[in-house]
Amino acid sequence: KDASTDATTAILERYFAEEVHPTNCQWKVTKRAIVSDDVEQIRHTVKEWTSKVELILVSGGTGFAESDVTPEAIEPLLTKKASGLTHAMLSSSLQITPFGMMARPICGVRSKSLIITLPGSPRGAKENLAAIVNQLPHACLQASGKQTSRKLHSVGLKALEKEAATATEGPTSPRREHSHSHSHSHGHHHHHSHDHGHGGHSGPVRVKRTEPATTSTPTGISNKLSAPITARARSSPYPMLPVSQAQSLISQHTTRGQIISLPVNAKLIGHILAADITAPEAVPSFRASIVDGYAVIASDGPGTYPVVSISHAAPSEGLRKLQKGQISRVTTGAPIPDGATAVIMVEDTELYKVTEDGKEELEVKILGEATAGQNIREVGSDVAKGSVILRKGVEVTASGGEIGVLASVGVTQVAVYKKPVVGVLSTGDEVVDFDDKKRGPGELKMGEIRDSNRPALLSVIESWGYEAVDLGVVKDKAGDLAATLKALLPEVDVLITTGGVSMGELDLLKPTLEQSLHGTIHFGRVEMKPGKPTTFATVPVPSEAASGGFFSSSKPKEEKKVLAFALPGNPASALVTFHLFVLPSLRQFSGHAQPHLPRIRVTVDQDFPLDPRPEYHRVVIGYKSNDPQGRLWAVSTGGQRSSRVASLGGANGLLCLPAIGKVGDKKVKVPRGDTCEALVIGRLVQLD
């Protein structure tokens, strides 16, 4: 009816008048009008303004009601339709509310003006405008025909000209724009060029990012650490990647550790050999007996023979050569005299004659035939000298086999890939040490929780054979977090933090990694349950070799890239994402050719309902003695809520449940008896 009840115009005006506008443009509002829901009135006003202003915004009348006629009024006036702008507004609305479906915006060019219709509600109008505002300078330049002349006289477009001339993307452009490409890095100093690729103009506008990345949208939304809560994004700007894509990004950024030489001992277990290893000597290095018995000349055959020598498994000076018709008593592993061609087990002989004192054998009866070579380990028959005993890429396992073979040929030192050093940091004002002396059982203050993530992660990391460094707990305070990380990062190759990665105002990990540490976030959300906000970044850090040291200033500064995994704070989420993302990276770093955990097919022992997100359901996998088919079965560990760390108690597998069936495929559960894939995270068990 009149300006006093019109909230939308005021909001839009204020929006354009904001001091630091994301488009870096000074917009000037020169005309305002309120007209009724009347096709003719709307057309009349728009026609009158055409060519006099660069941009015409029409709010209201875009719904389904009988009186909603704005699109019908505008459409015939347009010489060019701008369906791209319409699309951007609709898709942005739909991310906020399904009511977005009920808007019918229309945009386009008439003469030299760009015309945009917006919803009538102040909030809807502002959100829709926010979705396209960054493109408006460029769009208006083209529509007004001023783009190629580069001579802009209109006061309102002065800044646009500047923008087009410097062709610099402001620090505040929305990250969402880039979300189609995950490999785009938004790190500090990263120059990012981006073709707008609009048809019909002389050359693509080059857009470069020269400022540290911040996530912001035209409504003043900002992820800047200094920004107030009112400026936070209300939906995550990070695209939700499928697990496989997240894993492959991690793999791309994980480099193998350097080659180091290590002594052969228990600490070698879990390392991957960086070179073939050849045997410097033969095993056995002498002809040795396999049994306790008598060395014979096989061709002598059964009969009674004098025992002319004795050979024990002990260092010896060398035995007299065995002559035809003689035998020698030998023990298992003892050297065999020259001339002997077989060993007969003591069980296949009889004592025939003894010495006078009755303490020694003189003659022994050989009962059976012997074949040449019987019960003799020839020189080098286990390991030939110079042969390859272990190949590059082989893991020194906890079975002991590799350590044994290395030791057997006297190898004392081997070349392996360095394993990563992994730091674990908990974040959160509410987090206290689980064994805090001041907080006995039942003595937690309201809001406090015991840190379960750190001890759990430190233990699982060590159990997989990696060096884990306890980095403690840090408060949800931007400065504290940044300072702590800066101080600790040089000590580690891989950083794991838990907490502070989702949408809360104290979820500081993402902005801290980017803005304070100049890291590059490769992904910030994954389509999975649990673990949705899992974040992976690489952070440049002066390497230990380069930092410190008296002469270091004269050397060129070396840099290493720390792999930073910011895992969700929820305990089950943290542990599941550790197994899915961190562990494969640690294994790849260590030189494993197959860094991922084994995937096997299991039969489910109960119905497993499906979730909208692909789910990693914690299960116990094992055999049942009464199953004639010998299948592997999966049994749930119970409640799967992300906060329930007990869901990992006893779990040796993660059942990989697909997302709930979409249209067409209405699958809502994996029924008992069906098979499903599972990741093996522990040892298989007997279920009954």
Ligand SMILES: Nc1nc2c(c(=O)[nH]1)N[C@H]1C(S)=C(S)[C@@H](COP(=O)(O)OP(=O)(O)OC[C@H]3O[C@@H](n4cnc5c(N)ncnc54)[C@H](O)[C@@H]3O)O[C@H]1N2
């Ligand atoms: N508005 C939204 N809220 C949340 C979303 C979302 O998408 N939109 N995602 C939810 C999901 S999914 C998860 S997972 C969590 C992730 O939370 P954060 O990583 O930000 O972690 P915090 O908020 O710091 O803590 C979450 C939870 O975990 C407890 N916690 C934290 N650290 C520890 C620790 N060391 N030991 C044990 N427990 C810990 C903490 O007290 C909280 O209860 O966000 C959802 N929210």
Ligand code: MOO
């Ligand atoms: O993804 Mo969150 O990890 O479900 O709880």
Ligand SMILES: [Mg+2]
């Ligand atoms: Mg949070």
